[in-house]
Amino acid sequence: MEAFMEGYHVMKTHPQLQRTVPILYNSRYGMDTGGIGAAVDPSLSVAENIFAQYQHLELLSKGMAGMVHEKELAIAGQLLDMPLPDDPAQAVQAWYHSLQAQITKQLRAAGEDVPDLNAVCESHPLNAVEFLFPNYFLLPFFTSMSSYRIRPLGPESCLFEIWSLTQHPKGKEPAPVMNPTKLPYDSSDFPMIPRQDYSNIPLQQKGLHSQGFEFMRLAKSIEGLISNYQRLIDGYIKRLPAERLAKATHKLGGNFDGAIEDLGL
Numbered sequence: 001m002e003a004f005m006e007g008y009h010v011m012k013t014h015p016q017l018q019r020t021v022p023i024l025y026n027s028r029y030g031m032d033t034g035g036i037g038a039a040v041d042p043s044l045s046v047a048e049n050i051f052a053q054y055q056h057l058e059l060l061s062k063g064m065a066g067m068v069h070e071k072e073l074a075i076a077g078q079l080l081d082m083p084l085p086d087d088p089a090q091a092v093q094a095w096y097h098s099l100q101a102q103i104t105k106q107l108r109a110a111g112e113d114v115p116d117l118n119a120v121c122e123s124h125p126l127n128a129v130e131f132l133f134p135n136y137f138l139l140p141f142f143t144s145m146s147s148y149r150i151r152p153l154g155p156e157s158c159l160f161e162i163w164s165l166t167q168h169p170k171g172k173e174p175a176p177v178m179n180p181t182k183l184p185y186d187s188s189d190f191p192m193i194p195r196q197d198y199s200n201i202p203l204q205q206k207g208l209h210s211q212g213f214e215f216m217r218l219a220k221s222i223e224g225l226i227s228n229y230q231r232l233i234d235g236y237i238k239r240l241p242a243e244r245l246a247k248a249t250h251k252l253g254g255n256f257d258g259a260i261e262d263l264g265l
Ligand SMILES: [Fe+2]
Pocket: 009, 010, 013, 014, 193, 197
């Protein structure tokens, strides 16, 4: 689970994502190839910046088999040549604003009960990943999302569910999925992004068991959720008062890529 509690690993585990919009990841995580700064590349033209954003959406859509649904990607594809401000940063912002407005409009016209995405971004801003203690993750994008639910089978293995969620026109919902598709962690049937994530985990697990491993140091401002989550579990194991645990649990909301927090435990 901890491998999914930060985006810090994206640059090495999912290099195809960083390659498409390096400046976006550098603006969030710093160093490697540019340092913390603007999220849009001023050295690229407006058209090049927009195309890079589109390619990034496409990689997320294909790489997760969802999250950005292909119907949303198709709408993004309609807007590649739209008129935009000359300043790349303003252009990218305006493009996303139009894209969200179009997704809202077109999917509503198709009968989907989707929210006004631009309004909801203001009223209920979300992180790229929202962790719900103790074992659930939502990765919201436009009107679709991925979700993970993880259940332990023992200290060395777990069931890791991935769902691709989306909206459907009223009355045209598909039948609920009743049987899971079970795959081994290294199955080539997983889409690319989880395949990349899972490939790391057995190696990390080995490292954690190695005799030379004394302690782990986390990036204090980006990997805080891992520490916060572990300390909250410790609080449950110690049977601390429910009120204190509830307060600490609330602090984990929005803590993805967040800092190590004093949980008052
Ligand atoms: Fe990942």
